[in-house]
Structures are given as structure tokens and as C-alpha cells.
Amino acid sequence: xxxxxxxxxxxxxxxxxxxxxxxxxxxxxxxxxxxxxxxxxxxxxxxxxxxxxxxxxxxxxxxxxxxxxxxxxxxxxxxxxxxxxxxxxxxxxxxxxxxxxxxxxxxxxxxxxxxxxxxxxxxxxxxxxxxxxxxxxxxxx
Numbered sequence: 001x002x003x004x005x006x007x008x009x010x011x012x013x014x015x016x017x018x019x020x021x022x023x024x025x026x027x028x029x030x031x032x033x034x035x036x037x038x039x040x041x042x043x044x045x046x047x048x049x050x051x052x053x054x055x056x057x058x059x060x061x062x063x064x065x066x067x068x069x070x071x072x073x074x075x076x077x078x079x080x081x082x083x084x085x086x087x088x089x090x091x092x093x094x095x096x097x098x099x100x101x102x103x104x105x106x107x108x109x110x111x112x113x114x115x116x117x118x119x120x121x122x123x124x125x126x127x128x129x130x131x132x133x134x135x136x137x138x139x140x141x
Contacts, residue, residue: 005059005061005101005102005103006021006022006056006057006058006059006100006101007021007022007023007024007030007056007059007098007099007100007101008020008021008022008052008055008056008059008098008099009022009032009096009097009098009099010048010052010096010097010099010135010139011091011094011095011096012041012094012095012096012139012141013083013085013090013094015040015041016038016039016040016041017038017039017040017041017043017048017051017135018036018037018038018079018083018085019035019036019037019038019039019051019052019055020032020033020034020035020036020037020055020079021033021034021035021055021056021058021059022059023059023060023061023063024059024060024061024062024063025062025063025064025065025066026062026063026064026065027065029065031063031066031075032075032076032078032079033058033059033060033063034058034078034082035054035055035058036078036079036082036083037051037054037055038083039051041141044129044132045128045129045130045131045132045133045136046128046129046132047128047132048128048131048132048135048136049123049127049128049129049130049131049132049133049135050128050132052099052106052131052132052135053106053125053128053131055099056099056101056106056125057101059101072088073087073088076088076091095111095139095140096111096139097109097110097111097135097138097139098111099135101125103125104124104125104126105122105123105124105125106122106123106124106125106131106134107120107121107122108120108121108122108123108131108134108135108137108138109138110138110139110140121134121137121138122134
């Protein structure tokens with residue numbers, strides 16, 4: 001994954017997909033970043049893929065590191081507020097997938113809890129429907 005050019009995360013909560021971009025800091029840590037998007041779970045694969053692609057292309061590399069005294073709750077608070085979740089513990093209990101863009105390919109990584117399962121699916125960046133299918137597959141929908 002040395003050529004990763006963008007990151008995003010998709011959560012499944014309360015009948016909707018919640019998506020945010022990921023920025024990589026100067027010290028190479030990924031942090032939550034806008035846009036903060038949501039879509040009903042019954043939306044088309046193409047609509048889901050388009051939203052993921054939007055988040056991937058909003059991702060930035062080399063952003064300033066957060067202050068040393070920042071905690072995880074502070075870093076995700078803008079996302080939680082944007083999608084109507086109350087606290088960081090709520091986000092830790094719902095299914096999610098991590099997505100990376102490497103050139104013109106998208107990799108979707110399945111997770112359980114806070115751990116990656118090692119499973120990954122690939123899709124072409126130009127195919128919104130394929131991206132959406134890969135996300136649904138990783139979320140086991």
C-alpha cells in the first residue's frame with residue numbers, strides 16, 4: 001500500500017451508510033476528514049460508489065498533525081455531529097470498512113470491531129457500481 005493516494009471509511013448505522021474521508025498527516029497517521037456524507041442503505045450500488053469516490057478524492061496527504069494532546073474523541077467529533085451520532089463509543093460498535101485508492105484501483109478492507117480481517121476486495125475507480133458492490137460485500141450486505 002505504499003502508493004495509497006486516498007482513504008475513506010464507510011460505516012453502517014441505523015439503516016444508512018455514513019462516509020468520511022481520511023487525511024494522512026505529516027507523521028503518516030490517517031485522521032477523519034470531511035466530507036461527511038450519508039446515504040440510505042437501500043440506495044443503489046452506483047450511488048454508494050459515487051459517494052465513496054467523492055470521499056477518496058477529497059483525501060489529502062501531508063496535512064498537519066493534530067495537537068499532541070488530542071484524543072480520538074476530539075478527532076472524530078465533527079464527523080459524529082455531522083451524522084447525528086452521540087459519542088465515539090457508538091461508532092466503535094457499528095460495522096465499518098476502510099477504503100484506499102491506489103492509482104486507479106480501489107481496495108475495500110473488511111473489519112470486525114476495530115480489527116481488519118485481512119479480507120479485501122478491489123474495484124476500478126471509474127466504476128461507481130463496482131465500488132458500491134465491493135463496500136456492500138465487505139459489510140456482508
